[in-house]
Amino acid sequence: MSERILTARMEAHPGDSHTLSRYLATGGYASLRRALSEMTPEQVTAEVKAANLRGRGGAGFPCGVKWGFLAPATPRYLVVNGDESEPGTCKDRQLLERDPHQVVEGATIAAYALGVHEAFIYVRGEYARPARRVQRAVEEAYAAGLLGRGIAGSDFDLEITVHLGAGAYICGEETALLNSLEGRRGEPRIRPPFPAVEGLYGKPTIVNNVETLSNLPWIIAHGGAAYDALGPPGSRGTRLFSVSGHVARPGNYEVEMGLSWRELIYREDLAGGIRDGRALKAWIPGGASAPWLVPEHLDEPVTIDDAARLGTMLGSGAVVVMDETTDVAAAALSLVRFFAHESCGQCTPCREGATWLQRILERIVRGSGRPADLDLLLDVSDNISPGLGWPPAMTTICPLGPSATAPVVSLLRYFRPEVEARLRPGGKADG
Amino acid sequence: MSSWTPELEEKARALVGRYPEPRSALGPLLYLAMRRDGYVSEEGMRRVAELTGMTPAQVLGVASFYTMYKLAPPGRYLVSVCTSISCHLLRGEEVLAAVEEETGVTDGHTGVDGLFSVEHVECVGACAGAPALQVNYELVEGVTPESARALCRWLRTERPALVRSDEMQARFGGQRSFDWASPDPAGAVGPVPAFEPYGTAGEGS
Numbered sequence: 229m230s231e232r233i234l235t236a237r238m239e240a241h242p243g244d245s246h247t248l249s250r251y252l253a254t255g256g257y258a259s260l261r262r263a264l265s266e267m268t269p270e271q272v273t274a275e276v277k278a279a280n281l282r283g284r285g286g287a288g289f290p291c292g293v294k295w296g297f298l299a300p301a302t303p304r305y306l307v308v309n310g311d312e313s314e315p316g317t318c319k320d321r322q323l324l325e326r327d328p329h330q331v332v333e334g335a336t337i338a339a340y341a342l343g344v345h346e347a348f349i350y351v352r353g354e355y356a357r358p359a360r361r362v363q364r365a366v367e368e369a370y371a372a373g374l375l376g377r378g379i380a381g382s383d384f385d386l387e388i389t390v391h392l393g394a395g396a397y398i399c400g401e402e403t404a405l406l407n408s409l410e411g412r413r414g415e416p417r418i419r420p421p422f423p424a425v426e427g428l429y430g431k432p433t434i435v436n437n438v439e440t441l442s443n444l445p446w447i448i449a450h451g452g453a454a455y456d457a458l459g460p461p462g463s464r465g466t467r468l469f470s471v472s473g474h475v476a477r478p479g480n481y482e483v484e485m486g487l488s489w490r491e492l493i494y495r496e497d498l499a500g501g502i503r504d505g506r507a508l509k510a511w512i513p514g515g516a517s518a519p520w521l522v523p524e525h526l527d528e529p530v531t532i533d534d535a536a537r538l539g540t541m542l543g544s545g546a547v548v549v550m551d552e553t554t555d556v557a558a559a560a561l562s563l564v565r566f567f568a569h570e571s572c573g574q575c576t577p578c579r580e581g582a583t584w585l586q587r588i589l590e591r592i593v594r595g596s597g598r599p600a601d602l603d604l605l606l607d608v609s610d611n612i613s614p615g616l617g618w619p620p621a622m623t624t625i626c627p628l629g630p631s632a633t634a635p636v637v638s639l640l641r642y643f644r645p646e647v648e649a650r651l652r653p654g655g656k657a658d659g
Numbered sequence: 660m661s662s663w664t665p666e667l668e669e670k671a672r673a674l675v676g677r678y679p680e681p682r683s684a685l686g687p688l689l690y691l692a693m694r695r696d697g698y699v700s701e702e703g704m705r706r707v708a709e710l711t712g713m714t715p716a717q718v719l720g721v722a723s724f725y726t727m728y729k730l731a732p733p734g735r736y737l738v739s740v741c742t743s744i745s746c747h748l749l750r751g752e753e754v755l756a757a758v759e760e761e762t763g764v765t766d767g768h769t770g771v772d773g774l775f776s777v778e779h780v781e782c783v784g785a786c787a788g789a790p791a792l793q794v795n796y797e798l799v800e801g802v803t804p805e806s807a808r809a810l811c812r813w814l815r816t817e818r819p820a821l822v823r824s825d826e827m828q829a830r831f832g833g834q835r836s837f838d839w840a841s842p843d844p845a846g847a848v849g850p851v852p853a854f855e856p857y858g859t860a861g862e863g864s
Contacts, residue, residue: 242840303679315743315782318836326840346679353727354739354783356796356852356860357824360845363855389677392854394686395726397781411685411711413724429680470836472745472786479787480837516744516782546786548744562747566781572724 231458233446233466234439235482238326246361248368251329257374259448260333263340264382267448272341276444278452280464285309285400285437286515286543288532297424298342299432306339306347307428307435310362311405313352313397314515315566316546319468319480320438324351324358327442328365332388334441336375337448339386342434347386350405352393363390397570401626402435404572415572416626439468439545459485463531467545473511474551476500483530485542489513490526493549507552510642514543516563517631519618520638539618540634556643557650560635561589567632578629581612585636597651602640609633663706667695670858671710681711685721689728690857694849698732726780727796729850734769734776736814736822737850738762739793740807742779745786750804754790755779757804761811774815776850787836795847797824801833821846821861 237254238245251257263272277292298304308331312320323331331349339347349366351359366388369375377385391409393399399408403417406428427433443465447455456464463485469492472478477500483492493511494501502508510520513530519540521528528534535542550559568582588605591597606616613620613630616637620630639647663671671691675684688710692703699722701715708715722728729737740746740755755777759765762775769776785791788800792807799810810831819826823846828839845860847853853860 238838238840242838244841246841312784313782316745316786317782318784318786318788321784322837326837352784353725353852354780354793354796354798356847356854357798357843359852359854360843360860390856391683392686392690392852392857393725394689394728395780396724408686409683410680411682411713411721413721470787472789473748478745478789478834478836512744548748548786550748554748559744559747562742562744566743569781 231466231484232482234323234327234330234442234468237330238322245326246328246365248329248365248372251327255449256329256445257333257380259445260336260340260374261380263337263448264380264384269341269343272337272448275447275452276341279443279447279455281440281443281447281455282463282532283437284439284467284545286314286517288542291436291440294424294436295338295342295434297422298434299425301432302343303346304342304344304432305428305434306335306342306344307405307409307433308335308347308349308438308441309400309402309405309435310349310351310355310358310438311393311400312355312438312544313400314517314544314546315563316472316512316515316548317470317544318472319470319545321355321358322480323438323442323468324355325361328362329369330442330445331362331438332365332369332375334444335388336379336386337444338434338436338441340384344434345385345387347388348409349388349390350393350399350409351390352399353395359390359392366390396572397566398572398626398628401628404626405435406433413572415574418625460529460531462533467542469545469547471499471547471549473549474503474506474554475549476503485531486529488527489521489530492530492547493526499547499549502549502551509550509552509554510556510638511550512546512548514541515546516566517541517627517634518543519634520642522642536619541618555593556639557589557647558593560639561586561593563635564589564632567628571628575624575629577612577623578632581608581629582632584608585632589636592647592650595650595652599651601651602644602647605636606640609636662702663695667691667858674856675710682713685711685713685718687857689718689722690851690854690859693729693851694857694859697849698729727852732769732773733850734764734773735849736774737776737778737795738811739778739780739783739796741781741783741785741789741791743782745782746790749789751790753804754792754802754807757807758792758811761808775811785836788834794827795822795850796852797822797827797847799824799827799832800835802831803833806831806833821848821863823863826863
């Protein structure tokens with residue numbers, strides 16, 4: 229059994245892990261008190277850098293390095309990204325719902341390190357239940373003097389507001405999230421400037437994912453070096469993987485990175501193998517945006533860098549497993565339709581391209597695809613993301629458009645004969 | 660000009676006061692307006708515009724970007740069926756078809772009696788509990804076409820004033836993404852996410 233950082237409390241105390249009393253009784257807020265009374269903000273940042281904690285929202289950017297970019301101007305803001313919407317991902321929901329004080333304490337430690345006095349927890353609108361839990365945690369923390377003015381007897385002040393989104397995947401992208409939080413359409417901004425320089429209301433802003441911040445109480449309690457000792461280089465610490473699809477035991481599993489895909493998918497104490505003893509066909513290793521992997525990759529290590537070497541990513545930690553019965557063209561269509569629906573519409577290659585990909589895949593799945601459609605799919609994809617490599621080249625402001633090409637390229641890389649077999653031999657399309 | 664009650668006005672001003680700039684309260688205020696009128700009405704948009712220092716057209720421009728601000732009155736029960744990849748792989752589309760048939764309302768529409776709206780939605784973050792649906796943004800995981808039908812019949816017969824995840828999950832749900840562990844007494848009083856600071860939540864037992 230590997231180390232549990234994020235889920236230890238909720239495993240041990242399922243009935244009340246979300247309450248302040250249980251949180252305090254299990255060492256909660258001790259890290260915050262320690263940071264405030266014994267450490268300078270620079271020392272807190274140094275521990276996070278030493279931990280080599282990489283962001284858990286999708287991009288995997290080193291958290292301490294991101295903090296280092298924060299411009300000196302004030303006011304400055306911290307935004308907790310709880311807009312978890314990447315298909316396949318349901319781990320932040322568990323952290324928000326089952327251990328919300330861990331999120332609040334992590335955010336408060338981060339705010340202290342960053343010299344921030346106002347923070348927002350942006351939770352997607354569909355997460356009403358988790359949002360209520362976090363709201364109650366925030367209220368409990370205020371009542372206990374752990375938020376507000378003079379936190380825990382120190383001279384550090386922090387206000388936290390829980391903010392509900394309204395149904396737009398794109399708001400998980402940090403600049404779109406900031407626009408949304410400013411009461412605007414959730415359209416990504418051109419970067420640079422990055423949020424650390426010009427973020428919320430044009431002020432320096434750090435946006436960190438829920439899971440990323442949930443690691444901070446442990447890192448301050450045990451030291452950055454202890455965190456850096458978990459998992460292989462470049463993928464330190466544990467991750468909460470959401471494993472879904474055709475597995476025997478779908479669920480969120482916290483494991484140290486560095487195990488193999490075979491272990492994650494097949495181990496009895498993890499996803500438990502493919503349902504009904506069937507064979508594995510393919511899996512998505514890091515959410516809908518990630519190119520697929522196939523059984524020949526089962527013994528590859530689950531790390532951020534190994535995923536990159538294979539031309540894909542761990543992304544948000546969402547593993548979607550497809551067994552031998554899967555209609556992979558229909559699966560690709562589901563994924564592409566998602567991106568077409570969620571495109572914000574700013575950039576033509578994404579707005580038009582994703583829609584084209586959807587329409588072509590629809591007619592293939594319907595049985596009226598024409599032979600030229602497969603190359604057309606690749607041609608449209610290439611117009612969205614030239615070269616079709618990974619990480620993707622961009623013709624767009626944000627990675628949503630290129631993400632729509634991942635399922636298409638994966639489908640044709642691994643399953644082209646299967647797709648060809650269902651094309652209409654006559655070559656004439658009906659629409 | 661506005662006919663919002665003093666109580667609602669006070670809540671609205673408190674929300675505006677939570678943010679460094681009034682405009683940030685636009686989203687929360689739209690939920691507040693939806694709770695009052697059942698949808699984002701023209702009057703609601705005008706009042707939100709006044710409170711945030713925007714024009715009504717700007718408010719509409721923002722509201723129309725997001726799927727959860729409903730610009731036409733939805734039914735009393737908004738049934739949102741997830742058909743994104745994890746749910747797709749486990750018969751999410753069949754759940755949607757069952758809901759459409761049971762309610763007599765097709766995807767994207769509201770029934771003439773105003774009881775149900777049905778929509779397919781993209782990923783609701785219930786992937787390890789797929790397939791899933793939400794009623795007024797209260798989640799039910801591990802449903803089947805059959806249990807989704809039973810859920811719709813129950814809504815039609817019982818007409819619950821408060822829609823709660825825990826109750827629906829216990830009656831009609833199955834596989835969950837994770838152990839929900841302890842119940843949440845709050846629930847939705849309409850097709851708006853139930854969140855206390857926005858005045859959109861109700862409390863049951």
